[in-house]
Amino acid sequence: MDKTFAVIMAGGVGARFWPASRAARPKQLLDLTGSGTTMIAATLARLAPEIPKERVLVVTGRATADAIRDALPSIPRENVLAEPVGRNTAPCIGWAALHARRRDPDAVLAVLPSDHLVRKPEGFHAALRKAVGAARRGALVTCGITPDRPETGFGYIELGEETADGVRRVARFVEKPDLDTAKGYVASGRFVWNSGMFFFSAARVLAEIARQMPELMRGLEAIDAGIGAGDERAVVDRVFPKLPAQSIDYGVMEGAAEISCVPVDFGWSDLGSWSAAHDLSPKDADGNAFGADVVAIDARGCLVRAPSDLLVALVGVEDLVVVDTGDCLLVCRKDRAQDVKPVLDILKERGRTDLL
Amino acid sequence: MDKTFAVIMAGGVGARFWPASRAARPKQLLDLTGSGTTMIAATLARLAPEIPKERVLVVTGRATADAIRDALPSIPRENVLAEPVGRNTAPCIGWAALHARRRDPDAVLAVLPSDHLVRKPEGFHAALRKAVGAARRGALVTCGITPDRPETGFGYIELGEETADGVRRVARFVEKPDLDTAKGYVASGRFVWNSGMFFFSAARVLAEIARQMPELMRGLEAIDAGIGAGDERAVVDRVFPKLPAQSIDYGVMEGAAEISCVPVDFGWSDLGSWSAAHDLSPKDADGNAFGADVVAIDARGCLVRAPSDLLVALVGVEDLVVVDTGDCLLVCRKDRAQDVKPVLDILKERGRTDLL
Numbered sequence: 205m206d207k208t209f210a211v212i213m214a215g216g217v218g219a220r221f222w223p224a225s226r227a228a229r230p231k232q233l234l235d236l237t238g239s240g241t242t243m244i245a246a247t248l249a250r251l252a253p254e255i256p257k258e259r260v261l262v263v264t265g266r267a268t269a270d271a272i273r274d275a276l277p278s279i280p281r282e283n284v285l286a287e288p289v290g291r292n293t294a295p296c297i298g299w300a301a302l303h304a305r306r307r308d309p310d311a312v313l314a315v316l317p318s319d320h321l322v323r324k325p326e327g328f329h330a331a332l333r334k335a336v337g338a339a340r341r342g343a344l345v346t347c348g349i350t351p352d353r354p355e356t357g358f359g360y361i362e363l364g365e366e367t368a369d370g371v372r373r374v375a376r377f378v379e380k381p382d383l384d385t386a387k388g389y390v391a392s393g394r395f396v397w398n399s400g401m402f403f404f405s406a407a408r409v410l411a412e413i414a415r416q417m418p419e420l421m422r423g424l425e426a427i428d429a430g431i432g433a434g435d436e437r438a439v440v441d442r443v444f445p446k447l448p449a450q451s452i453d454y455g456v457m458e459g460a461a462e463i464s465c466v467p468v469d470f471g472w473s474d475l476g477s478w479s480a481a482h483d484l485s486p487k488d489a490d491g492n493a494f495g496a497d498v499v500a501i502d503a504r505g506c507l508v509r510a511p512s513d514l515l516v517a518l519v520g521v522e523d524l525v526v527v528d529t530g531d532c533l534l535v536c537r538k539d540r541a542q543d544v545k546p547v548l549d550i551l552k553e554r555g556r557t558d559l560l
Numbered sequence: 561m562d563k564t565f566a567v568i569m570a571g572g573v574g575a576r577f578w579p580a581s582r583a584a585r586p587k588q589l590l591d592l593t594g595s596g597t598t599m600i601a602a603t604l605a606r607l608a609p610e611i612p613k614e615r616v617l618v619v620t621g622r623a624t625a626d627a628i629r630d631a632l633p634s635i636p637r638e639n640v641l642a643e644p645v646g647r648n649t650a651p652c653i654g655w656a657a658l659h660a661r662r663r664d665p666d667a668v669l670a671v672l673p674s675d676h677l678v679r680k681p682e683g684f685h686a687a688l689r690k691a692v693g694a695a696r697r698g699a700l701v702t703c704g705i706t707p708d709r710p711e712t713g714f715g716y717i718e719l720g721e722e723t724a725d726g727v728r729r730v731a732r733f734v735e736k737p738d739l740d741t742a743k744g745y746v747a748s749g750r751f752v753w754n755s756g757m758f759f760f761s762a763a764r765v766l767a768e769i770a771r772q773m774p775e776l777m778r779g780l781e782a783i784d785a786g787i788g789a790g791d792e793r794a795v796v797d798r799v800f801p802k803l804p805a806q807s808i809d810y811g812v813m814e815g816a817a818e819i820s821c822v823p824v825d826f827g828w829s830d831l832g833s834w835s836a837a838h839d840l841s842p843k844d845a846d847g848n849a850f851g852a853d854v855v856a857i858d859a860r861g862c863l864v865r866a867p868s869d870l871l872v873a874l875v876g877v878e879d880l881v882v883v884d885t886g887d888c889l890l891v892c893r894k895d896r897a898q899d900v901k902p903v904l905d906i907l908k909e910r911g912r913t914d915l916l
Contacts, residue, residue, distance in 0.1 A: 517903045520896030540876030547873045
């Protein structure tokens, strides 16, 4: 796909995967499903048939940039953009768009999260080609995941008429619904999950930023001048902290005149918790996913992650998440996996920043 | 108590407290209830007001003898008798009796397990004085614990008439009963638990061994000659493995013409499992006993033991035993704590003797 640049957003901290995820080792640097590779390396591998490595840009935080470069040795080091401070996705994408536009004025961006799971890569490739095609024709495009359950943790997109093969107009974006509303959405067949994947030309998204987020655009113009002057890092350090912390969803997509959506079904998961990691990991006959040396006696439905030199014995337990990292041990009921974050709040209160 | 020798039996391996207990660090060397001291040191401390350290003998296995000596630095090193191989309690007590008799022909022995809990030491002291008094008058004496529940894991003693203040004749020993039988025993008020504490003069128990266990007596006579000849260790190494592996209960007490029993109620527990350790440890308002650095979110009824440099987070879990030793982690439902032993069997099968 000529002129197409991937922009992998790798700024997330993935607190829900504590203690495996840490400030310096966020979710995208973990192998959460026993695949043998990190999530971000899997994201890159998935792109390889469509987009060459030289046209993959990664945006991450400065604290994790080197770890990201190490995890993706085939990516040119300068393609990893390190934010001095996270300002949500609009500044992140705007910055990447500057780089893509400098390399090719007709650059089209495929903006992708670094820490999501795709179980059907061929479906992903087909969707990518459709979405990039629409973006090349000037559209602002999002991917919408065909829902398989009335999930209340995601925003939804209501689809309008088809504008091209496999491309629908977006009727509206809706916030995370309550369960009854979500059930109605799923039953209607007209709603898809907002996946956090976006496709547009660099020129178009920068034009939308200029129109809808002029303050951000002024900052981006300063950075672009810094790139031209060989002074990018200093300018980014000065400018980035003052940029508005806004998502591309709110800042650009929802205020645009028309948005396109490619509805997809390629075995997507945002892997939002240890419970999802258990769901999507290979399991034994008792429903256990053991990424560790385990002796199990009457254990069922458990996820275990531990260093190879720790022997884990489970006796008579069900539906537990057990994660040992040597310095921290989490034992959590699987259906309470969303409640790992409060542990981090307590550690902060106790001043245990070494464990965050 | 002149002429009274304590014999602390410290040969147990305490597999039910794996992974805290190991071959080289058995139960008696652990602090299982957060008391701040090992069980064997607590046993010794309990004796201190009644029996001087010089008259405390400890019998243990050779692999743990040095660790026992380190745990009891106030005991003369030669008072720790190291068996080359465990042969149950009759040979152990017989050997200790030889040493006591050599030091004092009128020696009276108070034979005590090293790994039981006594929560009312003053009650223990009163019982000790009564039992030693009866033993000094020539009786074979056991302590019987007044039951507070229809426990099916212990043998029971049926009590006969009183023969002295606080001393009853033993009507009979009975095996571990089923639950209905146990309920009947408790309701009758005539039954006590067999505690594994014994009191008799060295002369009397050796005479009983000579009468009832002549093969053991021949071995003990050889060892006694070895002691006299300054050649004890070599003789013990040769003789001990051939001694009959028999308990004092079966080998001596049950076959004796008359046994006395001092019924007691001094807050005794044999601490038979992690569940008992939880019962007997100090607990917070949620019923948790945390011997570790723990962050708990909706955790109830849990026992945690971990090294001080491991942060343990519990989320939404109830009635779990969580024990981390750095090389092993046990996560066990508390009411399945009896099933820790099969873990050891599996580790043996896997050749992981390093973890036993």
